[in-house]
Amino acid sequence: MDWKSSDPVVPGPRTEEHLPHTxxxxxKIVIVGGFGVGKTTMVGSVSEIRPLTTEETMTQAxxxxxxxxxxxxxxxxxxxxxxxxxxxxxxxxxxxxGTPGQERFWFLWNGLFEGALGAxxxxxxxxxxxxxxxxxxxxxxxxxxxxxxxSFPDAPxxxxxELRAALDLSDEIPIVECxxxxxxxxxxxxxxxxxxxxxxxTARAPL
Numbered sequence: 032m033d034w035k036s037s038d039p040v041v042p043g044p045r046t047e048e049h050l051p052h053t054x055x056x057x058x059k060i061v062i063v064g065g066f067g068v069g070k071t072t073m074v075g076s077v078s079e080i081r082p083l084t085t086e087e088t089m090t091q092a093x094x095x096x097x098x099x100x101x102x103x104x105x106x107x108x109x110x111x112x113x114x115x116x117x118x119x120x121x122x123x124x125x126x127x128x129g130t131p132g133q134e135r136f137w138f139l140w141n142g143l144f145e146g147a148l149g150a151x152x153x154x155x156x157x158x159x160x161x162x163x164x165x166x167x168x169x170x171x172x173x174x175x176x177x178x179x180x181x182s183f184p185d186a187p188x189x190x191x192x193e194l195r196a197a198l199d200l201s202d203e204i205p206i207v208e209c210x211x212x213x214x215x216x217x218x219x220x221x222x223x224x225x226x227x228x229x230x231x232x233t234a235r236a237p238l
Contacts, residue, residue: 053121059146060224062113062129063169064153065161069181069211070129071113073153077217078115078127112143117221125221149228150176151220153211156186159197166198175233177205179220203233 062070075082113129128143144150150169154162162178169176178200189197191206200206205223210216227233 051118051121051124054118054124055122057124057126058148059126059128060221061143061147061150061174062127062153063150063165063176064130065155065158065165068153068155068158068161070153073151073181073209073211073217073220074113074115074127074129076212076214077117077221079118080116083112083114117218119221119225127221144172144174147174149224150174151224152176152178154178154180154194155183156180156189156194157183159194162198166200175228177207177220177224177227179207179209179211179223182208182210203230 062073064070071082071084075084112131113127115127115129117125117127119125128147130143152162152166152169166176166178178194178198180194194206195202195204205227207220207223209220
C-alpha cells in the first residue's frame with residue numbers, strides 16, 4: 032500500500048527516550064502490591080521515559096470483586112502492566128514492570144516475573160491485609176524483595192518492628208518508607224533493592 036500524506040503519523044520515541052549508547056547491561060525489577068497502593072505512580076515518577084501503562088476505566092463490573100477501600104477516588108486501574116526505564120549508571124539500565132493489583136489479574140505475573148532479579152512490595156498501611164498474599168507469592172517463587180511503605184496522608188504510621196512482625200518478615204528483608212509520587216524517594220527504594228540483591232545473603236542468578 033502506498034503511503035499517503037493523509038495517513039496518520041505514529042510518533043516515535045523522543046530523542047531523550049532512546050536507550051543510551053553507553054548501556055552495556057540491563058536488569059529487570061517488578062513492583063508489586065495490592066490494588067491502589069501506588070505502583071503506577073511509582074513507575075511513572077522514577078521512569079526517565081514516558082511510562083507505558085495499561086490502565087482502563089473502572090466500571091461497575093468490579094463492584095464486589097475489587098477491594099478499593101482507601102482508593103474511593105480511583106477511576107482507572109492497571110489491567111496488564113506498567114513499564115518504565117531508569118539509568119542506574121551510564122552502563123546499567125533498569126527496566127521497571129508494575130503488576131496489576133487485583134487478584135483476578137494475577138495470572139499475568141508469570142510472564143512479568145520471568146528474568147526478574149527482584150521485586151519491590153509497595154505497602155499501604157491502611158490495608159496491610161492485601162499484602163499478605165502478595166508477599167506469600169513472592170516467597171513461594173523464591174523472589175528476593177524489599178518492602179516500601181507508601182506514605183499516604185491519612186495512613187496510620189507504625190514502628191518498623193511492628194510492621195515486620197505483622198507481615199511476618201525475616202530480619203534481613205529491608206523495610207523503608209517512601210512517597211511514590213517523588214522521583215528521589217522512588218530511586219532510594221530501588222537502590223535499597225539493588226544493595227539487598229548484591230548482599231552476600233541474597234546474591235543470586237536471575238529467575
